[in-house]
Amino acid sequence: MRDAVKRLGGDPDKINPICPTDLVIDHSVQVDVSRSTPTALRDKTQRAGGGGGGGGRGGGGGWARGGLGLGEASVEDRPTVSTPGSKAGPWRRPERAQWREKRLGASANIDSNSSPSTSSNIVSRDSSSSNGNNNSKISSSNNNRDSNSNIPNVSARLATSHDESVERSEKKPDDFITAGTPPTSSYSSPLSSTLSRDASQPHPHGKGETAARLWAPQQAAKGTATSLGMLQRTGLETLKKDTRSEGFVGPDAPPTGDSTPTASQREMPTYSEARSPIQPSPSTEFGRLSQRMSSVEMSTTEEYTRTGGQSDEPSTISVSDVGTSHSTAIVLPDQSPPPSVLEASTPRTTPPTEPSHTPSSIFNRGATTSVSLSSTSGTASCCSCTPTCGTSSSLQPSLTTPVSSPAPNSLPASSLSSSSSPSAAAVAAPLQTVSPRRPCAVTSGPGSSPACAQCPHSDFRLQNKQCPFHARLTTRADALEQNQELEFSRNKERFLFCKWGAQALHNMLIVPPGLGIVHQVNLEYLARVVFADDGVLYPDSLVGTDSHTTMINGLGVLGWGVGGIEAEAVMLGQAISMVLPEVVGYKITGTLHPLVTSTDVVLTITKHLRQIGVVGKFVEFFGSGVATLSIADRATISNMCPEYGATTGFFAVDPKSMEYLRQTGRDEAKIALIEQYLRANNMFRDYNDASQDPVFSEVVELDLSTVVPCCSGPKRPHDRVAVVDMKSDFQQCLNNKVGFKGYAIPQEKQTTTVPFLYEGQEFTLNHGSVVIAAITSCTNTSNPSVMLGAGLLAKNAVEAGLKVAPYIKTSLSPGSGVVTFYLRESGVTDYLEQLGFNIVGYGCMTCIGNSGPLPEEVGEAIEKGDLVACGVLSGNRNFEGRIHPLTRANYLASPPLVIAYALAGTVNIDFETDPLGTNAEGKPIFLRDIWPSREAIQKVEKEFVVPAMFQDVYSRISKGNKRWNSLEAPASDLYPWDLKSTYIKSPPFFETMERELPGVQPIVDAAVLLNLGDSVTTDHISPAGSIARNSSAARYLAARGLVPREFNSYGSRRGHDEVMARGTFANIRLVNKFVSKPGPRTVYHPTGEEMDIFDAAQLYKQAGQTLIILAGKEYGSGSSRDWAAKGPWILGVRAVIAESYERIHRSNLAGMGIVPLQYLPGETADTLKLTGTEKFTLDLPSELTPGQLINVKVGDGRSFQAKLRFDTEVELTYFRNGGILNYMVRRML
Incomplete structure (x- = not known):
């Protein structure tokens, strides 16, 4: 569009979103890998963690693969005091402390470089997606992973004992101690750490913040979380076979700097029952280590060089040789640097726990196998009890954040639990199985059989018999990482284009790949419910380029899906126009049967409303039954709004809406303001009070007790x-x-x-x-x-x-x-x-x-x-x-x-x-x-x-990942098109555009490209899935030198019109009445030859023949896919005659300048005896009005009338300009 404005003599810099726009890159990932073979697993154990998948942190660190590779997350996102095996990084910048305090309160927020799937630590990051003057949000769809950033100068105040603190200075980004990211269980985070608050020590800068006290990993006091801080130096000769727990590659130490803990580095409210106090480490002096990391295909090597003290050659250590004593912290020898490479033993899966078929008793089980982080290699340890696991690496209880009932704003720490009594451990986690205790090596000696009854560490329980370390070495992480690696390699050009847009266009936030689906991100984070703009409050609203944008209606935000074409116009300042709809009230009563889910409810409602007919209408849910539905349940019902045909499926705000805002970590002051505003304007609903029920155009009812699975x-x-x-x-x-x-x-x-x-x-x-x-x-x-x-x-x-x-x-x-x-x-x-x-x-x-x-x-x-x-x-x-x-x-x-x-x-x-x-x-x-x-x-x-x-996941919403952040977008106002690209190409929509407004012309002697039936979806018109090897698009890509594995999907090639035109109507299930079998075929009428649809369209175009399409009911149902209008336009289609349309697709047709005509009631192609082999002339007068009747002449002399489905004057204006894009360009001239 900027190119077109410049070509026609305008200022391209005028093309900018005028309202804050949230572009979330989400749903493009393809499931190439769903399960991994054991061989693949073994290979991955030594691969670099690198990618670290999504998980709402923009990808996070390097343990998404589940192997022993070293993560490559953002240095800024690395924890100041790392867990054993995690990278230590700088403290958070102090200037952000006030924001974090306001956002997260006293909840602990030690950062981690792994994704939420691999860490329970929280990081605070100011990533507000817009400011107070937002008047709408525009969400767009597509998906991916990791995290990276520059390293700031940092400072920290470190307490090495109860009475002694040491201040150190940090000047260079590489002058801090680092270590590899820990692998963690898929159901727990066994190696988490926090800072424990010491209120008795004033903040060194006099700002009222507490100093951080770092603890050795022994037993935690009640109400405190475990942490691993300053490392003890005990003079051991070597690290090998002595001082390691799973995946730990170096000393766990803070940066050597004048560092002050910010408000977010505080004690985490834990899930745990009581633990014994953690003893502080003795004072220790550290040499500073610098780290250089290099990634290779199958492993990541991390080298450490001491910058203060003697340096030795890096050594290699095997996880199976590693062990850690309960009585001592991880030990760094005075002269020996940590090893550079970790080698993992092949994981072996354990048998499942004993079955239990009584669902009601699931949560009454006690704690499971007692485990220690000891090694069979001879390292001194307390307990010889180990998980059923293929290696000798085992888990030390004192390195684990305990688990108990969460505080209101608590961190979801590890699922592993520890307590001072067996009874406490038994209630710590809901999915536990009691296992007998194993002998204690200290109290009973090696080979003894008595239970560990007196061992202070025996109460540490593991949720599953499988070692949490090797539980992380699963097919899940391997499949996730492989899919994301493939996704990024396939879509690098697209991501570059998005990144260029973020820096070239003003007022746009790009949410990088890997965070999640746009609708869920909006529900959990972006939605405001009520906006505050310079003291003025007004309700939140939303339009999105996906039909399931309606999901946000479940939270009480009015929003719906629009076509991508219309969304572009909204971004550039064009108002949304629509015919005032009817509002259907859907009364919900009763309660659900215990076996019924919200999915069952929404599928029932979908069938019910489809039978009633609510296309183009608003649906609002009310009644006492709504009060029994959670916001997630309501959002599920609202999400399926396009499937039952309505424009919106709205739930008014009620007390449960406020509860959800609190649950998802929204600011308490804002929540109070939202409720106050809505109550003052009679927009706050009590669903149990029938006197508050609105008056609707029509009311239908559902008794929830009648819903079945x-x-x-x-x-x-x-x-x-x-x-x-x-x-x-x-x-x-x-x-x-x-x-x-x-x-x-x-x-x-x-x-x-x-x-x-x-x-x-x-x-x-x-x-x-x-x-x-x-x-x-x-x-x-x-x-x-x-x-x-x-x-x-x-x-x-x-x-x-x-x-x-x-x-x-x-x-x-x-x-x-x-x-x-x-x-x-x-x-x-x-x-x-x-x-x-x-x-x-x-x-x-x-x-x-x-x-x-x-x-x-x-x-x-x-x-x-x-x-x-x-x-x-x-x-x-x-x-x-x-x-x-x-x-x-x-x-x-x-x-x-x-x-x-x-x-x-x-x-x-x-x-x-x-x-x-x-x-x-x-x-x-x-x-x-x-x-x-x-x-x-x-x-x-x-x-x-x-x-x-929620706070943890969305604290990184705009941060990105290593791959994303490594992309260097072109620094230009106009995008530098690469003529060789098969992903991004300058579109042809403006090639024939002139400054002057063209007049409306009739469509004369148009040929029928396709004769279709009912419920032709946008998936039939413009599929998003894989490109078949025998398709027109495949032949085009092969001619450009690509092999089938590089074809990717139609959805990933939406930036290239040549591919998308060939993919139009390429669905193998498309039923065209001109041909005998389903598929992307049609008949070229001048010769009677059957051929691919694209090839036929090209022949018609060469002959100068305009095309139309005949269709039945619900033409264009399904996704709000703008290429379902753009593709036919490129093929030469200028009109569609159908029995009815889905709302968004009809709007997209209007936006592309394609005339949507609708048969009069009682008439169809069959009743009019239209075969599709005829020529059609559409008498379009120069002065059009919304909904007027158009005379359609058939080549054999017959004629009939059809309704013009331009529903508003605005849509007519778009059509006169040749489409909404042309209209917006002319406005900029």
Whole structure:
């Protein structure tokens, strides 16, 4: 657009967002890797941590891979006092202390360079996405990872004993002691550290802040968190085989500087019961170490050189040789530098814990195996008890942040617990299993059998029999890191373009890859509810370039999705225009059955409202039943608004909204102001008070007690199926003729079975076999109740001995790092991973079609048997061809049901009568045996979904990651187009544009490119998934020198019109009445030849022929995909005649200058006997009015009238200008 303004003589610098704009890069990640092989795991144990996945910190540090590599997070984000094995970095800049104090209060905030999936430490960062003068936010969609930044000068005041403190000066960024990032359990953070507050010592600068006291790792006092601070020097000759705990590569020491702890470096409120006091370290003198890091493909080498004292050659140490004594801290010898490389032993997974099939008893289990960080190599230690683990590395209890009930603003620390009594440990974590104590090496001697009853360290309990160190060496981290590495390498050009926009355009915030899905980020962080602007308060509002922007309606913010074209105009100052809608009141009463989830509710509402018909209307929910729904439940219902067709699905603000703002860490003063403002303006609702119910255009009602567990499918989100009817419904779909509920499979072929070999085992596929099971999308992954429910179901399934078949492509893609945090802290991540639900990325992923390839053997079996294979996902859309080309049936379900169907391996099952499988004893296990109770889920949610979790994740919202921060965007006002790029290309929309306004001309003798039926979605028009090898786009890319593995997806190539034009109507499930089979084919009428749609469009363009499209009901339903309008425009389409339109797509057509016409009531292409082979002339008068009737002449002499669906004068203005983009350019001249 800037180029066009300059070409036409205007000032390109005028092209800037006039309102603060939040661009969140989210849903582009593809699930290339869902599970990793043992070989891959072994390889990754020695790889660099490098990427560190997303998780809401913009990616964080280097342990997302789960191996022993050294992280590459931002130096500014590294902890001042690191945990054993983590990088020590500078203190936070003191000038930010007041902001952190205000934001986080007294909650501890020691930073960590690992992502929330690997650390429970919090960092505070002022990352406000906009200022007080915001009047709207614009959110845009796409995904990725890590963290990096410059190193500031730092200072710290270090207390080395009760009575002695030492001040040191830090001048250079590399003059501080560093160490590798610790691996941590997927369900715990065993190596966390904090600073303990000493109120008796004044702040050295007289600012009232407390000095930090650093402690040795022994026993913590009640109410304090453990920390590892100044290291003891005991004169040992060497580090090797003596002073290490898992992954620790160097001394844990603070920077040697005149450092003052800021307000955020304070004692963390902990989850723990009482611990014995941690004894302070004796005074110690440190030489300063400088660090140089170099990453290589399979390992990261970290070299330490002492800058004060004698230096020796770096040594190498194996984790299996490492041990740490309980009675001493990690020891740095006087003369020996730390080693440069860690070598990990091959991880070996332990058997699952004993099964328990009584959901109600899950939370009444005691503590688990008592463990010490000792080595079998002869290191002195207290306890010889070790986890069931393939190496001799074990965990020292005193290095762990204890766990107990969270304070209101507490940090979600480790799930590992310690206490001074067994009873205390038993209640410390909800997912524990009592195990007998092992002998104590100190009290009983080696080989003795008495229990460790008197050992002061024996009360330290581990949640799972698997060592937390090796629990981190999982397929989850490997899959996540691999997907993110692939994503960044594929989309580097796109990210550069976004980064250029951030520096070239004013008033724009780019939220880097890896934070999460835009809607969840908005709900948890960006949304204000009420704005404050120079003393003026007004309600928050939002438009977003994704149809599920409506999710924010659940928090009481009015917002909806618009096309990307319209969003661009809003950013540049154009107002939103719309016809005043009807408001339908949806009254909710009653309460939910204990087995029913919010997903079941929203699927029920979706079917109900689709039947009623609310397209283009506002829906507002009210009634006493709303009061029983959490904000997450309401957001789930609002999120699916596009699926039931409304513009918004609104919930007014009530006390639960205020509770949610507190839970997500919003400022208390702002929360009070929001409530005061809304009450003063009668906008604060009490859903139990019927006198407050508004007056609506229409009222419909739902009794929550009538809702039952259900799914939706196999081809549309509003085709709801009760779970009890699933087996019979699927069988009926096989019998029905081809349609939204049918496949027309002959009776003799319905029992087809195809055997195949996968990883050396024989399996079989049938009709209904599940080959994709994905917990994904913004709809459900933002809801703790269903996510934790899925985790608890996974736990019960693992304990019952159930497994998911390895050929099923399972994945877990959370909407934000917060989800990763509470899944890990509650202890369920490990169980999800054991079933194959590894975290593969943060974004829409499978829901948007980025499911990635199926195993080759599976794909061949499906094609060989022409099977109706199935995908089950917790997404919001399941249109044909969207999820995967080979899954002809796709069902939407709650996260727990996704796991249930994955365990069953088929949707052709009745859970009431058919077992999921059998345990080791041959006992059948039914779904009812492992389904968690609502009370169990609520207990875990209350304990682990806490404000500090949200504060931690979003403290890095604008920080980015190493890869992102390493990108150097062009420093120019105009983007320097690379003519060789296949990702970014100057668009053709302004090539023929002139300064003068063109007049409206009739469309004469237009040919029909496509003759389509009902419910043609934007996925049919402009798919976002993988580029098929036999497609027009593939041929174009191959001609440019790319090989198939470099094709990427259509969604990733939206910046290149040549690829997107060839991808228009490229969906393999597109049904065109001109051809006999589904697919991206049509007929070129002048010759009668069948060919690819793009090729036919090119022939029409060469002949100078204008094109139109004929369609049925709900044309353009689904995603608010602007390329579904841009693509047809490039092909030469200038009008569409349909029975009805989805709101956003109709708006996009108007914005591109394509005429949307609608058949009159009772008329269709069939009733008018239109075959599509005719020529059409549209008599468009020079003076148009919204909604007027247009005369359409058919080439054979017939004619009919159609309604012009330009609904406002503004849309007519756009059309007269040739589209909204041309209109905005002319405004800038």
